[in-house]
Every structure is written in C-alpha cells, then in structure tokens.
Amino acid sequence: MELVSVVIPAFNAQRFLGRTLASALAQTYKNIEVLVIDDGSTDDTRSIIEEFAASDERVSSIRTQNRGVALARNLGIQNARGSYIAFLDADDLWHPTKIERQVEAIDVHRSDASWAGVYTFHRTIDESDQFTGNGQTVRGCSGYILARNFVLKFIGNGSNLLVRRDAALAVGGFDPSYAAEGIGGCEDLDFELRLAARYRIEAVRLFLVGYRVYKGNMSSDGSRMARSMSETIARHAKLNHSIPLRAKRWAVANAHRYAFQVLLRERKIIPALAAYGMLTLSDPVASILTAAEVLAAFRKRLTKARSVASSQAFMSMDPRAGADNPVEAIVRTKLSRLAKDDLVLEQQAHSVAFTKGARDRPETNCVS
Template identity: 55%
Template sequence: MDQGDAFYSAQPLVSVVIPAFNASAYIERTLRSAARQTYTALEIIVVNDGSTDDTAQLVEQIAMTDSRIRLVSTPNRGVAAARNTGIDASSGRFVAFLDADDLWHPTKIEKQVNALNRLSPRWAAVYVLHYIIDQDDEIIGLGGSKIARGYIYARHLNFKYIGNGSALLVRRDVAREIGGFDSSYAAAGIGGCEDVDFELRLAARYCMEVVPERLVGYRKYPGNMSSNYTRMAQGLLEVIKRSVAANPQLPRYAARSAIALTQKYAFRQYRKAGNLHLSIVTAWAIFQNPLFMLSFVRQAIRLVAKQRRAPEPGMANGMLNKSKFDEQIILAPVEGPEETLSSRRHLRRLTAVDARMSSIRESDEPVDFPSCEIATRPCDP
C-alpha cells in the first residue's frame, strides 16, 4: 500500500445521498460537482424517485466511469422518502445530502469532515453557506449570512440558518436515531420543507458546527420545488408548529417569535404566489402578535418599495455581478445587512434560551422532552 492508498483508507467514508425526480436537466452537473470533491472517500447514492424521464439512464452512464456512483430506483414517494432510502442504503460514517439540481464547491465535503472530526459525538452535524444560482449555474444572489454554532435549537427555529437541503453533513448514526426525514408532509401535499424539519429535530438534541463559507450553489428556477410559494409557506408553518409542540420546554417567547417570523415568511410567499386570501389571513394573524406587528409593517413597506425599484444593469438582487459557480469562485464569507438594535436584542435573548436549554441536565429542573438528555449537555469540543 503506497502513501496515497493509506491516506484514502484513513479517511472516514462519506455517503452522498442525491434524491432525483425527473432531474435529467441537471443531474449530470450535480453528479460532476459531487465526484470532483477534494475529499475522495465517497459513495454517491442517487435515489431515482420514480422518474419518468431519462434520469436513471443518465446516472447509469455516469456510474460506468466512476465506481463510487450507484443508482437505487424506487416508486415515486417524495424527497423525504428518497433521502431515507439513501440513508438506509449508505454505509458511511457521515451522510451528506445533495439535491439533484444543486452544486457543491470542490472543497465542501473536505472542510465539513475536517470541522466535525475534531469535535466530540455530541456535535452531530455541520452546515455551510450558499449562493443562489440560476439554470445556467450563474450566481444570482446570496443565501443568508447569519451563522451560529453549538446548541442552536431556539435560534435555528427562528432564523433557519441552514437554508437549503444541500448544505448539511451529518453523522449517519444520528440521522437514523432521529428517524430520518418525515414523509408525512408530502403525503399531506405540503412537501418542500422536510429538510428544515430534519434540521430542527437534529438541533433539538445535538450541537451543530458551521463552516462559514459559501460552498453550495442552491438552484432556483421556475418549476422547481422552492418556486411553489404557497406549498413552501404552508409546509414551513406546519414544520414550526410541530417542532414547537414537540419541545414543550421551549420558553414561550422563543416559540411565539418563531411562529411570528414564519408567518412573515409565509406572507411574503403568498404575495409572490398572488394569493390575496392567504396573504390577508396571514397578515391578520401577525397583527394579533403586538411583539412583531411593528416590524411586520416596516418590512411590508420595504417589500413594496423593493418591488417598485428596478435592479441595476448587470446586478443580481442588487448585490452581485453574474459569474459562474465553479472552482474559480472565491468563497470568502459575505456579510449580511447591518442588524438593527431590536434584532440584536432578539438574537441575544434566543442565545440565552439556547444556553439555558443546553444546561438543563446540569440543574434540577424537570425535562419534558424525552430525548433532551443529549441536547442538554454543554457543547464543548
């Protein structure tokens, strides 16, 4: 065995799970971005979720050139069930999820494994930031810039740090322990936010790490799942409702703010969908919460003003000149807009909530959540 073989065998295996439904337009580019990772100890599992196009044939052709790629085909059951099939078929120490139309920077997995390997098992996952890309792989916007590490359940419930289904690498045994992805959302016709549900169940029990670099190209285009604004809004509202109900030890302030912030997101989505009825119903619900009513009014005014402004030529979302998402992109962290005093105060309160929840086991306080034992340990490396 030469040095290169010894290095390869020393790397823990990472299972890449790619759910794919009628993904022929992008699956080759997605697989190429997974196969070109600088971290080579990979198995790449494409779960063909009942596609009616030539997705399966394309994957089989590519697999002939890379033995790490294999295809698993199932009837169409939705993205959550497809990811669970991939987890069950995997054998890696870590699992990384990649949607069939997204892209990874070549260093993504290497940086995530290095970050998680130095931490104790109570740290279950690591996420990265992302760019928004179009159908031609061009960067058209920035994902969120807020980051948090450690026990972040209350903060993630409010701010949704991870932002997409292609940003997370998780310990495989933990993914199985928490039950994988919940397919009941798709069965109810509100699929699309199962990744957030999975992340919140993870964050409620374990600590999370972050690599604060934009290493994912998250694709948005007409017709993909995230463009169904009404379904995404209804799905996320249900995710937050279930998460709050499952964690009765969460202080009322954190729960109410999470619901209100999600209602604000839903209002924006319903406006994009042109659904006047749901927009009015959601706005009325927000107005019942005086804590967030004023900020909602301000945001609505800014939204109307933004829609009336034409973007500058050569700019995407008023922020970026278009460029390809590939290995040439400089992926330094990009700061978000300056926070207001009230948002900083809100974040401090939620950080204190997380600190209090993470230390419950060290006190004599009762614990309502049966799986809270791990979550309440201090998150030291």
C-alpha cells in the same frame, strides 16, 4: 479518512442532475460514495446516472417507485456505507471544498458524541448556475442551536448538512408525513430541528452550496411551501415544550412573513394579506420591516433599477465573499436572546456530562 456517503434523491431530474453529480464528484475530499435514489423517474434520469456510474465507480443508484423526497433520503441513509452522510438535492451545486471543510470541522469533535453534524452557508443560483443572492441573514451559529434555528432557520436547505449516520438514524431520518398530507417541502427543516433538539451542530462560515431557485422546482410552489413551513413550525412548537413562548412567537411570525412574501410573489393578494395580518399580530416590528422591504422592491421595479454588477457563476465566486456582511439589528437582538434560551434548553435536554462547561462557553457561538 472517513467515508462520506452523498445521498441524492432524484425524481425526473434530467435537467440538472448531470451538473449536480459533476459537482459532487469534483470534491477535493475524495473518499466518498455517491448514492442516487431514483424516485420513480420517467425521464432520462436513469440514463444519466448510468453514464456517471460507468465512468466513476463511486456512483451507484437505487431505483424505487415514486414515494417522495423524505422516503428517498431515508433509503439513502439505510444503504449508506459511510459514517458521515451529506445530502444533495438533484438540482443544486457544491463548491469543490464543501465536504473537505465540513469533515475537518466535525472531526474536531470526533471524541464528543454530542456533535452530530455541520452546515455551511449557501448562495441562490438560477438555471444557468449564475449567482442571484446570498441565502444567509446571520453569520452562522454552532453548538446547541435549537431555539436559534427554530426562529431563524439558517441551515437553509436540503443540500447543506453533513451529519453522522448514526445521528440521522437516531432521530428517525426524514418524516414522510408532510408529503402524504400534500405539504411536502420543509422536510429538511423538520429533520434539522429534530437533530438540533438532541445534538450540537457545527458551522463552516463559507458559501459552499449553490441552491437553485427556478420555476418548476419544489421550492417554487410558494403556496405549498408556505403551508409546509407553518406546519413544521407548529409541530415543533408542540414537540419542544421548553422553548420559550417568545421564541415560538418569533418562529410563527417568520413563517407568516415567508408566507406573505411567497404569496405576494405569486400575486395571491388576499391570502398574502391574511398572512401579513398574522405576521403583524405575532411580531409588529417584523411586520413593519417587511412592509418597508416590499415598498423598496416596488420602487425599484417602478424605476426599472437594475444591479450594475456583472453576472457571476457560482463556482467562480470566492466562498468567503459576503460572509462578513453586517447582520440586521433586529436579528442581532433576537440572536442574543435566543442564544441564552439555547443554553437553558441544552441544560434541560441533556445530562450533566453533556452540558459540562456549557456555562463557560461564549454566550452566542455566533460570528457577529
């Protein structure tokens, strides 16, 4: 049974760290080490780590000056003893079977070094661990997924991926330059894209991550996240010259769509309208659908419509529920085209030995 190193970057994480650590230690896959990188915390983060470490020898920590999440994760990668690394943000939760299912999925490809990692689906949760929504709009794709993840970004967050340690090192770990430029937030997407450009990635099509969204966490700063998303897409559009212009246009459009949504939520109307204008230029169809979504949400608020569903705790939910939800027609169309792009990109990026049989695989590797 391979050792899995769980790397948790933590900065002033006292509010949720206890729950996060408990979910990591409750994994049905027991051969883990939990390495918490205390990134210069000034609150009670340190004492929480020490309390868990005193009761479970699998927990250890490294304390550093505050240098940002990318460098904290890199320090975890460098000090990890496991052949697999699973990243977990200090405010998120894992379903108890997450690591077990991911190891099972990646072990199928143990003899093939072209497979580097495996991701799952996620649900969004609030401050009380209650379910607020499903994070995926696609069913999950596996294999060489560079173009598909570049456009649709379905891996989704920094608590999702389990990756071979040697692959994480081979792609250079996480890039600290985003934080240095004041646009930190999408370092996980940047890492995923560099991984996807070089390796194949597997999917476990179950909702096994609780991704916390609340006022005050990194992802709640919409303006900075929008800038980070746009910069990440721009950098990888330049790095990956072979990605078709159509896919690059779709990726840019999705970045503008995200910026429009978060800026509108923050009531920054003029920047939001500017982002919507760029979305319209990049992808007119997506702009129409986005406008329809905004209007529908506005009508719901006017009528004070509320969901009749009772509140559910993330941990009590069946991880299979919602995995078979229908995929939007426009997303389905894009997936089909992007899957063909990925077959071409894979053949261009790797040797004949790596891509042998690629043409014989199903066109999309996606559950539809």
